[in-house]
Amino acid sequence: MKIFRPVTLITILAGILGVLLVLYAWRLPPFTSAVEVTDNAYVRGYVTVMSPQVAGYVVEVPVRDYQAVKQGDVLVRIDDRIYRQKLAQAKATLEGQKAALANSRQQEASAKANIASSEAEVEGAKAALRQAELARQRVQTLAQRSVAATSEVEAAEAGYLKAQAVERQAEAAVEVTRQALKTIIVNRDSLEAAVAGAEASVELAEIDLENTAIRAPRNGHLGEVGVRVGQYVTAGTQLTTVVPPDLWVVANFKETQLDGMRLGQPVTFSVDALDRTRLTGHIERFSPAAGSEFAVIRPDNATGNFVKIAQRLAVRISIDPDQPLAERLAPGLSVVVRIDKSVEPESP
Incomplete structure (x- = not known):
């Protein structure tokens, strides 16, 4: 019987x-497993940066770092005196434009009354013309019989011509009043537009005044409050952040781990900050592209020497409700995610 020396045994x-070890690292038989694990996973949430829309000096900061807030709570208040005066100015301008519009309507009513009066004058001028025409005819008949004097004939003719002139003047007066009415109506559009513009200015001034109070958009907790009383802020200045309670987990799995993962599959994950306590969740959705596709400078594999690197795809995982420890999660915490691909997805 051949006996191996200790060195040979150790080498074997x-x-x-x-x-x-190689078989285990590459998950080759007999070390294949349906459970996929990654520590490239983090808790995510909606972190809203709060910034003002108007400029001014901060007069009140009624909140503190990491404070719980409710939707509508005032976080920062900006000096609103200038914006109150702008609102008063806009309202005064609106009242002036409304008065001008009302005056235009009154002018329209007056113009219509003038038209009616001018039309009545036309009717009177026509009656006078008819009377002058009849008088001229009578005088001409008498003159043919040598009964009327030449002066009477001339007077009747002059009266007739005068009546004609009065009629034309009355008709012209009617046309003048009608054109005046058209002018008033045409100017009405510009006055109505001015009123609409003044109303918009009032609404904008009201919005600016309301924006002097920066309020929490949702329930949640504040981050660090970086603004102080007396500080001058402008639109876009970062004041603080609001973190709502909505949380989820994003796990970045290698492309070689994705086969067999489906929407709705149960997930377990351990949280480093909670002494690696395990919580549960479900696969909610997959990223539409690998992380390298979203990079600012994407790699160009068509140049230089190529070394294949397994890409990672983000998997969004919803956190199951009714887990007391889930309330202690915060965006940014590290977790270790485990997915058993052999488990069938749960029906929604």
Whole structure:
């Protein structure tokens, strides 16, 4: 019987152990498993940066770092005196435009009355013309019989011509009043537009005044409050952040781990900050592209020497409700995610 020396045995065992380690690292038989694990996973949430829309000096900061707030709570208040005066000015302008519009309507009513009066004068001028025409005819008949004097004939003719002139003047007066009415109506559009513009200015001034109080958009907790009383802020200045309670987990799995993962599959994850306590969740959705596709400078694999690197795809995981420890989660915490691909997805 051949006996191996200790050195030979150690070498053989080391070789076997190395092969086993390679098989385990590459998940090859007999170390294949349906459970996929990644520590490239983090808790995510909606972190809203609060900034003002108007400029001014801060007069009140009624909140503190990491404070719980409710929707509508005032976080920062800006000096609103200038914006109150702007609102008063806009309202005064609106009243002036409304008065001008009302005056235009009154002018329209007056113009219509003038038209009616001018039309009545036309009717009177026509009656006078008819009377002058009849008088001229009578005088001409008498003159043919040598009964009327020449002066009477001339007077009747002059009266007739005068009546004609009065009629034309009355008709012209009617046309003048009608054109005046058209002018008033045409100017009405510009006055109505001015009123609409003044109303918009009032609304804008009201919005600016309301924006002097920066309020919490949702329930949640504040981050660090970086603004102080007396500080001058402008639109876009970062004041603080609001973190709502809505949380989820984003796990970045290698592309070689994705086969068999489906929407709705149960997930377990351990949280480093909670002494690696395990919580549960479900696969909610998959990223539409690998993380490298969203990079600012994407790699160009068509140049230089190529080394294949397994890409990672983000998997969004919803956190199951009714887990007391889930309330202690915060965006940014590290977790270790485990997904058993052999488990069937749960029906919604």
